[in-house]
Amino acid sequence: MRKFYEAIVDHKKTVIVFFTIAMIISALCSTMVNVNYDINDYLPDGTASTVALDKMNEEYDMSIPNARVMVSNLTVAEALKMKEKLSEIDGVDDVTWLDDAIDTDIPLETADKDTVENYYKDNNALYTVTIDESKRIETVHAIRDLIGEENSMSGAAVNTAVAAEATTKEVKNIIFLVIPICLAVLFLTSGSWIEPILLLGSIGIAILLNKGSNLMFGTISFVTNAAGGVLQLAVSMDYSIFLLHRFQEMREEGQAPKEAMINALCKSTGSILSSGLTTVIGFAALILMRFKIGPDMGLAMAKAIFISLVTVFVLFPVILLYCYPLIDKTAHKSLLPDFEKFGRFVTKLMVPAVLVFVLFIIPCNLGQKENFFSYGSSQIFSTDTQIGSDTKKIEDIFGKSNNLVLMVPKGDLQKESQLSKDLHNMPEVSSILSYVDNAGAEVPMDYVDNDTLSKLISDNYSRLVLTVDADFEGEKTFALIEEIRALAKTYYGDEYLLAGESASTYDLMDTITKDNDRVNLIAIGAVFLVLLLSMKSLSIPVILVLAIETAIWINLSVPYFTNDFVFYIAYLIISSVQLGATVDYAILLTSRYMEVRETASRKDTVVETLRSTTVSIMTSASILTIAGILLWKVSTHGVLSQLGHLLARGTALSTVIVLFVIPGMLYIGDKLVQKTTVGSKFYNEKEDSLYKKKKYEDWELN
Incomplete structure (x- = not known):
């Protein structure tokens, strides 16, 4: 050296x-x-949720809903117009609201209360938004500009x-x-x-x-x-x-x-x-x-x-x-x-x-x-930050919620319908957006418009978008993921795929x-x-x-x-x-x-x-x-x-x-x-003392 x-x-x-x-x-x-900045991108390639996400990207033009946007003080008509404005933002792939679950032309009082309150409550409209991951930052800015600081948004895309x-x-x-x-x-x-x-x-x-x-x-x-x-x-x-x-x-x-x-x-x-x-x-x-x-x-x-x-x-x-x-x-x-x-x-x-x-x-x-x-x-931002505060506002009114996408082999609508019923029986599942839920198993696909059909049915899979009343992670959420996977397995063996932030976190x-x-x-x-x-x-x-x-x-x-x-x-x-x-x-x-x-x-x-x-x-x-x-x-x-x-x-x-x-x-x-140390030579006080004493005695004798 x-x-x-x-x-x-x-x-x-x-x-x-x-x-x-x-x-x-x-x-x-x-x-x-x-x-x-996306933690889920660092999952190993072979995990179930990663495989599911990759397959979904191949089969569909859109990914999992990854944001919730709440706008206050809106009538139903105004909420529908706001949905259109959100849909027109570059980077927004899809917006889901009440009109995707029921016919909003009928009086809401006659509709299922739980379904209505998943999307519209006390004049607050809650939209489930799918944001293009390659345009997250500019899209989130555009949404904020549209809804203003007084309204709220949360979700994985917003977090990132x-x-x-x-x-x-x-x-x-x-x-x-x-x-x-x-x-x-x-x-x-x-x-x-x-x-x-x-x-x-x-x-x-x-x-x-x-x-x-x-x-x-x-x-x-x-x-x-x-x-x-x-x-x-x-x-x-x-x-x-x-x-x-x-x-x-x-x-x-x-x-x-x-x-x-x-x-x-x-x-x-x-x-x-x-x-x-x-x-x-x-x-x-x-x-x-x-x-x-x-x-x-x-x-x-x-x-x-x-x-x-x-x-x-x-x-x-x-x-x-x-x-x-x-x-x-x-x-x-x-x-x-x-x-x-x-x-x-x-x-x-x-x-x-x-x-x-x-x-x-x-x-x-x-x-x-x-x-x-x-x-x-899900917990990376505290309530001291704007996004943490927004998340709390949304959860205080609509509760905790996140989305999971269950993909199953297409073709057997009766089996899908029974699976959907079993999923609805889970207390945490608040709504399901799927072909069998929205169009009905008895309705031929030829009668459904292509835009709606392409969101739910691909060349090889049927897609069920589940909204679940649960945290993004935790013991109860992880137990729910295990329950959904077990149920899907009883119907489709290993051919089903489950994607979503909670599945990825699991x-x-x-x-x-x-x-x-x-x-x-x-x-x-x-x-x-x-x-x-x-x-x-x-x-x-x-x-x-x-x-x-x-x-x-x-x-x-x-x-x-x-x-x-x-x-x-x-x-x-x-x-x-x-x-x-x-x-x-x-x-x-x-x-x-x-x-x-x-x-x-x-x-x-x-x-x-x-x-x-x-x-x-x-x-x-x-x-x-x-x-x-x-x-x-x-x-x-x-x-x-x-x-x-x-x-x-x-x-x-x-x-x-x-x-x-x-x-x-x-x-x-x-x-x-x-x-236990090779080559160590520690100073020995006793030996040194004896050496000095002997040296002194030799000096006296001389």
Whole structure:
């Protein structure tokens, strides 16, 4: 490696030119990366609901109704005119209202009350709208312009459109906020006024390179797009900090800048690569998920960390060599106190801290598995947002409702009619739009107009559009999906198809819950293996992985003990992210402990280790925590907001455990660590004392 680093510092201009060209290309490419905001698009290809959606798109010109629009203070005549206006909007494929279920020319008082009140109640008209997914944003805007702010709309298409626009704005706001806050943290913890700008600038280049290289994927998920840059900044900042501190140490020993940089690179390569590799593994574990947001984020973030490492080892040394005179000129006294007192304080608490830590392991591990989870997109917006408020208004008047489409082989209208009757007998099914319900099994298809017929009958299938009085997800909804599928199977075997947001969410739940244990075990096993090889120890990987995993369990058990729900996507992602990101702190502290322990006693080693590593750990942890808080507070998207919340709390918990518990675990297990670590040479106070005593006696005899 030394020859490689010598080549880097000898060709500084070449490095600068290469990265400048790469930045320009990446800036252009980043504008061409598409972002997908639809969670259901990331279901595995073979799931039942995905197959159903694909088949429906082949057979029919329209998809599932995906929006509800409520307009108040309308007469029946006005409601019919509003339906026409909605139908004329570009991007609206279909609008269903009361006139599709009954003859609105007759007095409504004579019609079935339940049917009427599904669409028209207290002068409020509720339309079921099918929006073209390729035109969601512009269509939702057009509907809003038509109905005005005082009226309401909700549904999957509206959720996705709002999420797309809001997240784009919020990501920019987060970046504008995180940069000055990160600078403030770095100014506080660095020894020069220019260092924070250099650190932030180098990682900013890495983020730009990663964003541009995402073009290789064509499209990335909204989670990756929103959280990727913030996570890359927060997670990989410490690599640059480690190298900078090593460079300063070498220069303080009197080495020339060029030689100091080469030596700093050689000495820090092991710890930086170990930290980087564990982080890459944490993200790469997501690639093994069947739920495609996992591979989407895993690939992009593993690449991001790799690019950050390349930037740290190639570009950042060159920047430091060009700018070290400026660093010297802008040097200032430390703004933080010496952490020796903090180290001595920890030695008084570390053993009790380990005992408390042990008490938390089992209940938190059990608690985090029993959370109430949300799997789909139905709860991503709170009632504090306009769409959340609109959804509540609609549900307060018309109740909860969503649509499912059951497709069965066409041809046997009598069988379809009996199936429809059985479906109507389900209390949750409020209405069915189908050929046998609206035209009647006894009416020949030749007598039905083609426009109506094409919505219900295709070349191979008959379509039953079910409106169900149920949440989009939850135990009752999932039980209903199972009941509908079981009923359809009794009539058609495996030839039926069921599509809809609830069906997709059911399959999403079924898919990602199976992903969890496998992904976590692989991530833990891989990180353990990296630590085993890099630390050459059997006990240290156990200590570090147990410490960080327990921090994850505590973090994820909080919603269980506070009776809050958790988005399962956030739950899955944070498990890998927190492990990969914060195990770096444990590696840094333990590496320094092993180094100092060669020349100092156990207690003195703990004090010196905390004195020399606390600033680095706190700097990185503060940035990661702040990034999480900003994502939590700024984002209106529930998944992103909760991911930020879990990231902030998880980082804080990991940091507390690294600074207070791991020192105690190393202190208590000192002999075990020495015996199970290859090449360890711990300082022995008794041997040293006997050696000094013997040396003194020999001196007296002479």
